[in-house]
Amino acid sequence: MLMDRYNIWQKIGIYAAILVFLTFILLPFVEMFRTSLSPMSHLFHSPYEFWTTEFSFQAYHDMWIKVPLLGRYILNSIYVATMVTVLTMIFVIPAAYAYARLEFPFKSISLGAFLAVNMFTGAVLLIPLYRVMQTLSLLNTYWSMIIPGVAFLIPTGIWLLRGYLEKIPRELEEAAFVDGASRIYTLRRVVLPLAVPGLIVVGVSVFIGAYAQQYLFAITFNQVREYQPLAAGLFEFIGYQSVEWNQMMAAALTGILPVIIVFLFLQKYLVAGLTAGAVKE
Amino acid sequence: MATLNLQNITKSFGASQVLKGIDLAIKDKEFVVFVGPSGCGKSTLLRIVAGLEEATSGAIVIEGTDVSALAPVDRGISMVFQSYALYPHLTVFENIAFPLRVQKLPETEVKSKVAKAAEILQLTEKLQLKPGQLSGGQRQRVAIGRSIVRNPKIFLFDEPLSNLDAALRGDMRVELSQLHRDLAATMIYVTHDQVEAMTMAHRIVVLNAGKVEQFGTPMELYHHPATRFVATFIGQPNMNLVPAKVLGYDTRGLAVELDGGAQLTLPVDGAAAKKGDRIEVGMRPENIHLGQGLSMKVRVLERLGGTSITYGHMDNGQRFCAALPGDADVAEGQTVDLSINPADCHVFDASGAVLRRLMAPALAA
Ligand SMILES: Nc1ncnc2c1ncn2[C@@H]1O[C@H](COP(=O)(O)OP(=O)(O)OP(=O)(O)O)[C@@H](O)[C@H]1O
Numbered sequence A: 001m002l003m004d005r006y007n008i009w010q011k012i013g014i015y016a017a018i019l020v021f022l023t024f025i026l027l028p029f030v031e032m033f034r035t036s037l038s039p040m041s042h043l044f045h046s047p048y049e050f051w052t053t054e055f056s057f058q059a060y061h062d063m064w065i066k067v068p069l070l071g072r073y074i075l076n077s078i079y080v081a082t083m084v085t086v087l088t089m090i091f092v093i094p095a096a097y098a099y100a101r102l103e104f105p106f107k108s109i110s111l112g113a114f115l116a117v118n119m120f121t122g123a124v125l126l127i128p129l130y131r132v133m134q135t136l137s138l139l140n141t142y143w144s145m146i147i148p149g150v151a152f153l154i155p156t157g158i159w160l161l162r163g164y165l166e167k168i169p170r171e172l173e174e175a176a177f178v179d180g181a182s183r184i185y186t187l188r189r190v191v192l193p194l195a196v197p198g199l200i201v202v203g204v205s206v207f208i209g210a211y212a213q214q215y216l217f218a219i220t221f222n223q224v225r226e227y228q229p230l231a232a233g234l235f236e237f238i239g240y241q242s243v244e245w246n247q248m249m250a251a252a253l254t255g256i257l258p259v260i261i262v263f264l265f266l267q268k269y270l271v272a273g274l275t276a277g278a279v280k281e
Numbered sequence B: 001m002a003t004l005n006l007q008n009i010t011k012s013f014g015a016s017q018v019l020k021g022i023d024l025a026i027k028d029k030e031f032v033v034f035v036g037p038s039g040c041g042k043s044t045l046l047r048i049v050a051g052l053e054e055a056t057s058g059a060i061v062i063e064g065t066d067v068s069a070l071a072p073v074d075r076g077i078s079m080v081f082q083s084y085a086l087y088p089h090l091t092v093f094e095n096i097a098f099p100l101r102v103q104k105l106p107e108t109e110v111k112s113k114v115a116k117a118a119e120i121l122q123l124t125e126k127l128q129l130k131p132g133q134l135s136g137g138q139r140q141r142v143a144i145g146r147s148i149v150r151n152p153k154i155f156l157f158d159e160p161l162s163n164l165d166a167a168l169r170g171d172m173r174v175e176l177s178q179l180h181r182d183l184a185a186t187m188i189y190v191t192h193d194q195v196e197a198m199t200m201a202h203r204i205v206v207l208n209a210g211k212v213e214q215f216g217t218p219m220e221l222y223h224h225p226a227t228r229f230v231a232t233f234i235g236q237p238n239m240n241l242v243p244a245k246v247l248g249y250d251t252r253g254l255a256v257e258l259d260g261g262a263q264l265t266l267p268v269d270g271a272a273a274k275k276g277d278r279i280e281v282g283m284r285p286e287n288i289h290l291g292q293g294l295s296m297k298v299r300v301l302e303r304l305g306g307t308s309i310t311y312g313h314m315d316n317g318q319r320f321c322a323a324l325p326g327d328a329d330v331a332e333g334q335t336v337d338l339s340i341n342p343a344d345c346h347v348f349d350a351s352g353a354v355l356r357r358l359m360a361p362a363l364a365a
């Protein structure tokens, strides 16, 4: 289309802006990767040297020996985040549908309340939550990390998914209703299949949220080493004498690798989902 | 027998009353069209019949049973939506089969019913495609297919052809009339296209601002419009309304003087009219021909081949339109002399109600 054409200066400007943006986002990862490749001696070299001939993947080997439970930590992270995502979606889907389609008392007030609750970060509520976990005898279990995770992610999930569900034409549901379909049947056979891009976007953002916040719950509610997620497990690279920075960075990168791979596969849906319904098809 | 009776249906959205007491008795196997200007409540009324919307008051009676409290599927109706409302992720087969899947019919029965519907609608080749791969007319047929597999007693259509281009609309109109004959079901059809209304309907309901203006056959509406609104709504180009004054009433009819000065004696029932009353004389453009008595300055001339339509105004500035037969000998900018057979005139009183025509053409059965 004509309106998509930019002249050369506009293009240069656009790419320059993208470059700056990406630099900010990606530089920490570059530094992590560089650190993970460097031997410890080089890391503390003064003056700072970006490049060295001594780069090696040694740390990616040594980290498993230094922290024997590393594999377990990585799996824990993925397990907890996955459980949080699945449970959150189970709660979010019917709730978001109700907010998108049904009329009930206190609808907008409760929706606003959800947003307000979101403003309290987990940190403020840690102590009351600790008491709750204690009362329910959930301390030092996977559930102590999963349940608060779910609770904190439901509101955002509802807000996000509601937007997607509202974009599905009401007439489709009315047609199903006229043909005798119940709400649940319509949700399952008409609404959810059409909301797949939205479900993926919401699922992914819940997963990211769960992955990021589990650290806080892990160090507060869980003392069992075997249940720790990666973020908490990384502490084991901090020794009494020294910190194995290169191994720690290697472990962190290895830990997020599976997640990155999954995201690369979902990317196509993410882009489609974020713009779905923007134009009449 | 699928009769439909609407009894004093009203509907309010908040403070605004959209339907103001609708009473209709629709006969078995009848094809009834709701027409009216945008926003007059056609869709709302149809959705109330369907059970998608609850009436504020009144009763919906199908085959003698009050169904007001029943779900759509229990009323024995099915509905075709303006946007087709096809499920984009399902194949044509599954779209048509949807109501049967809801009923959990056995697979063999689903297959045979869908196959039958597909055959009627010439969709057999397309059953494995998704709606996105179909043309507008085919999508419309899928939507109709979904409504016929359930064998409903009453079909409801909300402007089903408005998304199609003119040529396709013509074809679908014929197909729908054909379908109505084949299914022998009661159909209610909403449109604001008066050609659709006139050609397809057994009877037409003209709605205006939430009230029924008139309910009658197309020819009744054309020859005996009950109100000024119906008169101007039905017929293309629109009827001319010329303000006039009553001079008197006798056995020959109502003597009137048009505001332009011309005097006419119109064969209408003017017993209630008094000398000096303000009235309006309705003249359909197609009833006007070259002659004497009325004169008009032609501003725009449209030659359609069969007719020549002139738009312009009379001496006193009154806007006027005439549809003259054939290549009438007129030109833009010219003043032409016209006349009308007094028996073809309609007369409306100040409230907009018609004075009954006494010499109107007999209605075809
Ligand atoms: N859900 C609703 N809430 C409030 N007002 C409504 C609602 N649905 C319809 N209306 C109002 O009711 C009136 C009639 O609407 P309706 O859709 O029945 O008109 P229509 O005759 O079908 O018009 P169109 O030819 O444009 O489809 C309109 O003024 C509309 O604004």
Ligand SMILES: [Mg+2]
Residues within 6 Å of the ligand: B042, B043, B044
């Ligand atoms: Mg409508």
